[in-house]
Amino acid sequence: MSYSSKGRKVRRRRKSVNVRNLVILIGGAVVAIVLLVLLISGAVRLISKGLGALSGLGDGSSGGSSTVSSDAESSEEPVEPEYTWTTVQLAEADERQGELILVNSSHEYRSEPEDLLIFYGNKTSSYGLKEAEMYAKSPVVTAMNNMMDAFRAATGNGSVLLTSAYRDVSYQQQLYDADLASSGLATSDSVSKPGCSEHHTGYALDLSYQSTSGNNYLDGTGDFAWLVGNCYKYGFIVRYTEEKSSITGIISEPWHYRYVGTVHAEAITKGGYCLEEYIEMLKLHDSTNPYEFTSESGSSYLIYYTAGAGASTDVPVISGKSYTISGTNEGGFVTVVELGGQNTGSGLLSSSASSEGESGTSSSESSDGSSETSSLSNSTESVSG
């Protein structure tokens, strides 16, 4: 019994020894595998470092060695210049001023545009006016003159009639009420709510053309396709297209041109945005992460958004670089900094565009005797007709 019990004991001991051995074996195997993995990964790392160094020496284009190569070959690569930033202080009211202001059914225009210029006596002879008393912001009058001169030169068509420009809120109310009366609907998708029309800003123009059947709004076809394709060069966008009507809330209006300035007009057109989308996109780009845009003339720009900070907002700008800042009418500012391009200064803009931005140039042009006389006679004709 005792033997057998001893034997059992021994057997038991042997069993427990076996289990311990198994544990040690497994543990050893795990440690060995871990060591092996560490060894292999170390070797791989060493090898890849060696290869990276080799490719860095070779072409300098591999991702891993790009920092090394850009340090070593900085003289060959265009280096981002270090800009000195400063700030411009803007008031809350400035958020509602400028060529990029967004006005739609959810962003009412709550200012009165300053420096409105009357078209009559300030326009060229390439187009007519529906009424004598038509006004827009002065850069818009200049841009319209340049665009219509180029349009007439390109197509020989002088039938365009400016049908609507700046409108005050009470006039918009009349138009709105008339549209509801004729449609029998509760709201309008063709006439903006009073306060919500771009025409309040002085940056929007409606164009029609004279024909034997009377005045028709531009449809963007025939000769007028030229305007659709070229308007951005003069700072205009076709504001309401069929494609974007679900975003703008306005049906296709190929006659409604909105001035946003040449840089924004080109960026919006080339990017395939509507104004709402463009501002939303820019809101993802502050001055630390600006939207970079190169125009077809080769000039490059940084465009960025600064959220309004209440009574006073510090908008960053780059020292020594020319810039424009516009409010967005939705709570912020958009800055365009011109970095320059292959050419320098204003000479790189087309001659039609170069006189556009500066009111000084426009007033000297419009006071030119011959152009004024011809525009006056043309205006008088259009107004009476």
Ligand SMILES: [Zn+2]
């Ligand atoms: Zn309009």
